[in-house]
Amino acid sequence: MELTPKQWRALEAICDTFAPGANGTPGATGMGVPRVLWDAVGRNPREAERKQVAQLLSLWDTRLVTALGGGGLTRFSDLSPARREEVLRAWCDSRIPQRRAAFQALRKGALLFYYMVPGENGRSPVWDRIGYPGPLGPNPDAPRKALEPLAVDGDTTLECDVCVVGSGAGGGTAAGVLAAAGLDVVVVEAGGYYDDEDFDGGEFEGYGRMYMYGGGAATHDQSVALLAGSCLGGGTTINYTTSFRTPDDVREEWAAHGVPAFAGDEYARSLDAVCERLGVNQEHNAPSSREQALQRGLTGLGWHADFMPRNVRGCEQGKVCGYCNYGCRLGAKQSTVKTWLADAYAAGTRILVGTHAERVIVERGAAAGVEARTTGGHRVSVRARAVVSGCGAIHTPALLRRSGLENINIGKHLRLHPATVVWGVYDEEVRPWEGTMQAIYSDQHRYLDGGYGVKYETAAIHPSLLVVFSPWRSAAEHARMMEALPHSVPIGILLRDRDGGEVKVDRAGQPVVKYRLSDYDVHHVRRGVEGAAEIHEAAGAQRVFSSHSRDVSYTPGNGGRARFMQEADACGWDTGRCTYGSFHIMGSARMGGSPETSACNPRGETWEVRGLYVCDGSAFPSASGVNPMISIESIAHMNAAGIADSLR
Ligand SMILES: Cc1cc2nc3c(=O)[nH]c(=O)nc-3n(C[C@H](O)[C@H](O)[C@H](O)COP(=O)(O)OP(=O)(O)OC[C@H]3O[C@@H](n4cnc5c(N)ncnc54)[C@H](O)[C@@H]3O)c2cc1C
Numbered sequence: 351m352e353l354t355p356k357q358w359r360a361l362e363a364i365c366d367t368f369a370p371g372a373n374g375t376p377g378a379t380g381m382g383v384p385r386v387l388w389d390a391v392g393r394n395p396r397e398a399e400r401k402q403v404a405q406l407l408s409l410w411d412t413r414l415v416t417a418l419g420g421g422g423l424t425r426f427s428d429l430s431p432a433r434r435e436e437v438l439r440a441w442c443d444s445r446i447p448q449r450r451a452a453f454q455a456l457r458k459g460a461l462l463f464y465y466m467v468p469g470e471n472g473r474s475p476v477w478d479r480i481g482y483p484g485p486l487g488p489n490p491d492a493p494r495k496a497l498e499p500l501a502v503d504g505d506t507t508l509e510c511d512v513c514v515v516g517s518g519a520g521g522g523t524a525a526g527v528l529a530a531a532g533l534d535v536v537v538v539e540a541g542g543y544y545d546d547e548d549f550d551g552g553e554f555e556g557y558g559r560m561y562m563y564g565g566g567a568a569t570h571d572q573s574v575a576l577l578a579g580s581c582l583g584g585g586t587t588i589n590y591t592t593s594f595r596t597p598d599d600v601r602e603e604w605a606a607h608g609v610p611a612f613a614g615d616e617y618a619r620s621l622d623a624v625c626e627r628l629g630v631n632q633e634h635n636a637p638s639s640r641e642q643a644l645q646r647g648l649t650g651l652g653w654h655a656d657f658m659p660r661n662v663r664g665c666e667q668g669k670v671c672g673y674c675n676y677g678c679r680l681g682a683k684q685s686t687v688k689t690w691l692a693d694a695y696a697a698g699t700r701i702l703v704g705t706h707a708e709r710v711i712v713e714r715g716a717a718a719g720v721e722a723r724t725t726g727g728h729r730v731s732v733r734a735r736a737v738v739s740g741c742g743a744i745h746t747p748a749l750l751r752r753s754g755l756e757n758i759n760i761g762k763h764l765r766l767h768p769a770t771v772v773w774g775v776y777d778e779e780v781r782p783w784e785g786t787m788q789a790i791y792s793d794q795h796r797y798l799d800g801g802y803g804v805k806y807e808t809a810a811i812h813p814s815l816l817v818v819f820s821p822w823r824s825a826a827e828h829a830r831m832m833e834a835l836p837h838s839v840p841i842g843i844l845l846r847d848r849d850g851g852e853v854k855v856d857r858a859g860q861p862v863v864k865y866r867l868s869d870y871d872v873h874h875v876r877r878g879v880e881g882a883a884e885i886h887e888a889a890g891a892q893r894v895f896s897s898h899s900r901d902v903s904y905t906p907g908n909g910g911r912a913r914f915m916q917e918a919d920a921c922g923w924d925t926g927r928c929t930y931g932s933f934h935i936m937g938s939a940r941m942g943g944s945p946e947t948s949a950c951n952p953r954g955e956t957w958e959v960r961g962l963y964v965c966d967g968s969a970f971p972s973a974s975g976v977n978p979m980i981s982i983e984s985i986a987h988m989n990a991a992g993i994a995d996s997l998r
């Protein structure tokens with residue numbers, strides 16, 4: 351769909367109001383932002399959402415819409431920059447959630463691309479302005495790719511024992527275990543294959559190639575950004591390498607959902623096997639300057655702090671490391687590509703990339719294979735004795751529904767570990783994009799109420815995450831905040847959510863994610879936000895601000911924190927009031943003891959279709975409370991061992 355001149359004018363005016371350029375750097379249109387933003391909208395697989403954006407742009411530059419935003423009876427594009435900002439702020443603060451959601455979508459789209467696009471010669475002048483060095487470039491010493499995906503040049507039919515859909519934490523592990531058991535496995539992965547030689551640390555390319563919907567996925571009302579890998583290795587290729595085992599209390603809770611194996615030796619053996627294969631260790635934890643602030647704050651307060659277990663071998667932990675979420679250029683991250691998929695490939699597994707599974711073939715109540723289509727448009731039909739869905743907790747429910755499954759629990763019980771950020775700005779330069787991804791964490795408030803509460807973690811910060819988790823009140827204020835990037839430290843508040851959302855599936859078979867934080871969960875986020883502010887204060891931050899849509903900030907001292915919390919409450923914690931992101935998507939096709947409460951039985955097999963198994967984050971009975979990769983791989987390991995037994 352191409353935009354009309356009127357729609358272009360609206361889009362350019364919006365983008366240039368968010369980012370008009372400063373101190374001699376071009377504004378958004380000068381950086382080509384409207385074009386890439388519209389291309390990104392085109393990548394959204396939901397036609398209804400693409401049309402919604404086009405419709406908004408059609409109406410945007412009319413007198414009526416400007417009047418609704420308090421801009422009087424003048425078209426938006428004819429207003430002065432200051433008046434345009436007022437209109438945008440009116441949308442941001444609107445009482446109508448849909449208008450706040452539209453504001454957030456426009457804000458993120460315009461500003462993310464403004465700070466991410468490399469520009470004409472590959473080096474954006476905007477990066478120089480904010481003191482950000484930009485991408486590292488490819489590693490000239492990177493080895494050639496070790497795997498060779500199957501080339502599909504025409505419509506194809508394959509036969510195998512097990513077809514595994516998705517190659518991330520769950521699918522990749524299942525493939526490795528099944529192949530090791532001597533089964534003939536075909537892996538069908540929608541994303542592309544990128545490895546050490548492709549990783550250059552660029553945000554624009556990194557999100558575009560390796561993240562779900564180019565990094566632009568969100569819940570239906572934009573209240574939670576949804577980040578997930580979409581490439582060979584799924585999330586394990588781009589994640590932060592934090593490797594917690596499932597906590598004992600969570601294992602007990604999951605067992606009580608009707609899967610006793612979670613509390614017993616079988617699951618413990620899978621946890622051990624996964625940690626062994628991934629080389630999980632606590633010996634790669636040199637804190638970056640960003641994490642030294644976290645450590646200083648926690649120590650100052652006398653709060654819990656510990657080193658992260660990580661799945662790395664020979665991790666450098668230096669200047670290249672903060673770019674880990676765009677792939678490890680050094681091959682240190684033990685993704686499924688480096689471990690389970692490598693094992694599977696060595697045992698003869700065929701791997702298809704750029705191949706989207708459309709539905710599972712069901713014959714006489716049993717899985718008989720998968721129908722898929724390549725990005726080149728070729729049909730692939732995989733005949734199999736069993737099928738594993740490892741599409742992740744957004745796409746597994748969609749695949750199950752497209753395949754005709756009707757169990758009411760498919761899509762329900764979605765958990766997101768919603769995360770928000772409290773920022774500290776420090777006198778010293780921190781260069782938060784550098785150093786070990788995550789070396790330290792705190793469980794000080796992990797058990798605020800029974801098993802529910804928050805974890806404190808940081809992560810390397812490039813412009814994109816500061817853009818997402820910060821307010822926009824005016825172009826000048828925002829530019830100042832971005833210019834403080836080299837001095838900014840994030841403290842992430844990772845909520846173990848008790849109450850969840852749902853993945854619905856539209857008529858075209860595409861997932862739509864609905865999620866709302868309950869009052870119960872908000873209460874814990876609130877404590878986490880205050881806790882993170884306390885840590886920054888103890889670490890010596892000069893200024894602290896939150897991820898609210900208004901400027902909620904303070905200078906430590908003189909009762910500032912109490913006012914900060916009052917302002918946070920006044921702004922609110924709901925859709926479009928406080929920014930949340932989810933890096934951990936779980937629970938939407940959960941295992942359990944009965945079809946009334948779960949989508950899969952205690953072996954991970956769907957209640958409705960024999961031989962159709964779920965091996966990914968959707969299988970969690972509830973939120974893991976810790977970063978979930980090891981739990982997902984362990985469930986996949988346990989379930990895949992059962993599948994292998996049943997097929998022998
Ligand atoms: C930036 C980031 C950092 C993270 N850091 C950590 C961390 O440090 N520690 C941790 O424990 N967790 C971390 N996580 C979370 C963790 O990586 C994920 O929870 C985990 O990878 C999810 O595993 P999964 O098997 O459910 O799905 P994924 O790993 O997301 O894999 C699903 C795969 O299925 C493919 N797919 C989807 N639909 C189809 C289809 N129809 N046909 C074919 N293929 C399909 C996708 O392209 C994708 O590759 C992080 C996540 C992100 C995004």
Ligand code: SF4
Binds near residue numbers: 683
């Ligand atoms: S922290 Fe650095 S070396 Fe370690 S896995 Fe990530 S990018 Fe690779």
